[in-house]
Amino acid sequence: MMDNDKIYFQPGDLVTLKKDIPNKPIMIVVKKVTTVFKNENESSLKGIRCRWFTTDGLLQEAIWNTKDLYKLN
Numbered sequence: 001m002m003d004n005d006k007i008y009f010q011p012g013d014l015v016t017l018k019k020d021i022p023n024k025p026i027m028i029v030v031k032k033v034t035t036v037f038k039n040e041n042e043s044s045l046k047g048i049r050c051r052w053f054t055t056d057g058l059l060q061e062a063i064w065n066t067k068d069l070y071k072l073n
Contacts, residue, residue: 007071009048014072017064025052025060026072033063 009015013029027050034043047063054060 007066009066009069009071015048015050015069016072018068018070023055025054027052030061 009029009032011029011031014026015029016026017024030049030051033046033049035046036043045066047065048069049061049063050069051059051061
């Protein structure tokens, strides 16, 4: 895949972090998060909300930049 190809994340997609770090989680995409500016009719992408379980079984949730995520299948 070329760097110019856009990747779109949909709810239910499995993703992981692009960085090669130990114990990086496999996460599920919950939704796209946008920010709406008060005096404008425009919205901008804030990130992708993902959920995952830690090795201890705790549910975690965070918003990630699309550039930090890698889509699995």
